[in-house]
Amino acid sequence: MVLSILRPFFLGLYHVFKRTFTVKHPYETLKPPERHRGRLMLNMDRCIGCSSCVKICPNKALNLVEFNGRKLPQYNAGRCCFCVLCVDICPVLALSMTHEVEYSVYKKEDHIYPPDRFSQPPEPVKGKIVTVKTLDKKFGVKHG
Numbered sequence: 001m002v003l004s005i006l007r008p009f010f011l012g013l014y015h016v017f018k019r020t021f022t023v024k025h026p027y028e029t030l031k032p033p034e035r036h037r038g039r040l041m042l043n044m045d046r047c048i049g050c051s052s053c054v055k056i057c058p059n060k061a062l063n064l065v066e067f068n069g070r071k072l073p074q075y076n077a078g079r080c081c082f083c084v085l086c087v088d089i090c091p092v093l094a095l096s097m098t099h100e101v102e103y104s105v106y107k108k109e110d111h112i113y114p115p116d117r118f119s120q121p122p123e124p125v126k127g128k129i130v131t132v133k134t135l136d137k138k139f140g141v142k143h144g
């Protein structure tokens with residue numbers, strides 16, 4: 001009985017002295033893994049407007065629009081579930097996943113990427129980029 005009352009106290013104390021894994025975002029950003037699935041990017045020069053990506057997308061996150069006399073995909077990052085089906089099916093490798101992790105917006109319309117915006121590379125990450133240094137079963141994760 002007494003032990004069960006004291007247990008949360010000691011557990012709390014243990015965590016006070018345990019090495020922590022806290023990334024002070026936005027001052028620090030954890031480096032995404034090499035195969036991280038960030039928001040999509042279009043290579044306009046490659047795209048042939050075949051609409052295969054539009055047809056396969058399960059979330060209707062892509063649609064073809066008129067752009068400078070061509071049919072090109074427009075992307076809605078708010079609908080995307082990062083399944084990569086569109087990237088895999090594109091016959092000319094015009095789509096790729098970026099490492100972009102910061103694309104939160106205040107208005108849902110800002111999630112729409114018309115072809116010109118869709119083909120822009122991500123903004124450089126602000127603040128310090130940190131990587132996972134140690135993964136220790138006893139002490140947890142350490143970064144720096």
Ligand code: SF4
Pocket residue numbers: 040056057058059060061062079080081082083084085086087
């Ligand atoms: S990654 Fe998946 S959900 Fe996102 S646009 Fe491509 S097919 Fe659609």
Ligand code: SF4
Pocket residue numbers: 046047048049050051052053054072073089090091092093094095
């Ligand atoms: S991005 Fe690829 S799959 Fe989509 S319309 Fe262009 S060429 Fe076709």
